[in-house]
Amino acid sequence: MKHLNKLFVAALLATGLTAQAQNEDNPWALSFGVNAVSNRFGASSEFGDQFTHFFKTDESWNVLPSVSYLNVSRYIGSGFAFGVTGSVNKIDKLVSRAPGTLDYTVYNPGDVTYYAVDGIIKYNFLEKSWFNPYVHIGGGYTWMDQQGNGTVNGGLGINFWFTDNVGFTVQSTYKHTFEDQATANVPRHIQHFAGLTFKFGGKDTDGDGIYDKYDECPDVPGLKQFNGCPDTDGDGIIDKNDECPDVAGLKEFNGCPDTDGDGIADKNDACPDVAGPKSLQGCPDKDGDGIADKDDKCPDVKGPKENAGCPWPDTDGDGVLDKDDKCPTVKGTAANFGCPEVTEEVIKKLNEYGKTILFNSGKASFKNETMPVLNAMLAIFKEYPHAKFSIEGHTDSDGSDKLNQKLSEERAAAVKQFLVEGGVAADRLESKGYGESKPVASNKTAKGKALNRRVEVKLVKTE
Structure with missing residues (x-):
């Protein structure tokens, strides 16, 4: 039994x-x-x-x-x-x-x-x-x-x-x-x-709850309202009839989107995020010089086609034409698009300062004695008004990963906010936190932990 x-x-x-x-x-x-x-x-x-x-x-x-x-x-x-x-x-x-x-x-x-x-x-x-x-x-x-x-x-x-x-x-x-x-x-x-x-005993090959005999797409899971066929992007057009099955679109474009609403489906639009005429494949021409902005190196100023839509002046005389010069009134280098170079020595000095920034324990607020350090950093940032920087926060391994990640983000953001309030343009700065994930020393000693609690500054390369 x-x-x-x-x-x-x-x-x-x-x-x-x-x-x-x-x-x-x-x-x-x-x-x-x-x-x-x-x-x-x-x-x-x-x-x-x-x-x-x-x-x-x-x-x-x-x-x-x-x-x-x-x-x-x-x-x-x-x-x-x-x-x-x-x-x-x-x-x-x-x-x-x-x-x-x-x-x-x-x-x-x-x-x-x-x-x-x-x-x-x-x-x-x-x-x-x-x-x-x-x-x-x-x-x-x-x-x-x-x-x-x-x-x-x-x-x-x-x-x-x-x-x-x-x-x-x-x-x-x-x-x-x-x-x-x-x-x-x-x-x-x-x-x-x-x-x-x-x-x-019923056969449902794709496991979508619709038996194969009724399933128009028996080998791939789908929805009951579409007789078992999938609609991956949820636009009401089943994938097998959708020319853009992974992104929601419009019926008149066979399931493809028209993000900028210019009447040209994104897949055929050379500039899908901004409206433009069909004559320029959906790309705009803000300065009206007949050159699409995406091909116009000076989209806000009319210029000849042979010079990619840009005029020829070089206001600061640094050898970089204004159309290519991101700092047209300040002499710079061609390698840095007409802006002054931020040298490795400058970045090194900023990072030396960053290691000495003191925060209140477990918080993103500064200790009073660290204000001279922050002001010294602010002065350097102002020397390069067109350079972009990344402020990165790091912690030691004390505490949970989640709390350390949050604390590192808040501390990096606090440094960025101090610089913005001091006159540095906000669009030149970004802040990130890495928690305890990138130690530079052992977290098993007090000295190592002190080295790991730091703020780093990196130059953001622009094209």
Whole structure:
């Protein structure tokens, strides 16, 4: 019996993972549970008396307290299903009636082993409801110890569906034998069943809940409203009809976007983020010189096409034409686009200052004694009014990663704010925090931790 229980559990695990509603899409069902056997019904001579003790389980029901039946069935259409049931039990209560009387005796026949194999044809009512009654007929063979008889069966059952694929089933089956009940190997009896039912068998290759027979895209998960086809970008156009399936777009552009609203789909727009005429492939021409801004090195000033739309002056005389000079009124170098160079020595000096910035413990506020350091840094930043810098905050490993990351970001931002308030243009500065992720020394010593608590300054290269 222990091995039988293991078999039932294995069957449950094998089917419970793939169970679906039993119909023409999911035709298979597996049921298992407990059964009870009573011959009180068959021993009665009067029809009305056959039901008087139907629910008195302690009087005539034989119940094996274990998984004791298994049913496998297949849906065959129009509400009908065919299946086979195997069951076992122990009979320690039999009811006999003295001929010509209504006197009944319940006796123990000696723990008789009961086996049965039955075919069953069911007709289901209310198939789409959670409450699913059915009637059934069939036949089979039943053994009590070594003696057996064929039976003709019929009865009623109900499925209570918890989900589309899992339900609780109760069933009562009357098993009729045509032998004399006084000498029959197996007396007429009722067998009751109660257990769980799992339904399975449908094919859904992509696992999107839509069976392959209804799925227009059976190999890739999709949505029910699109018959199983995906709409990755959620624009209401299924991927197979969408020329831009990864980005939401418009129906008139076959699912592609027109970000700048200039009537040219982004995929055909050379400047998708800013509106422009079709003659320039969707790119603007702010100065009206006939050169698209993306190709015009001086988009705000008219210039000749042969000079890429720029005029020729060099106001500061540094050899860099104004069209290429990011600092046209201050002499610089061509390598730095006409602006003064920020040397490595300058960056090194800024970082030496950055290492000495003192913050209040666990906070992004400065200690009073660090103000001269910050003012010295401010003076250097003002010497290079067109250079861009990155302020980076770092911490030691004390505290959690999350808190250190937050603290490093706040401290870098605090330095940036000080510089902005001191007159440095905000668009020249960016701040970042790296927490404890980039140590320059060991966090196992106080000296190493002090070195790791730092602010670094880096020059942002521009093109």
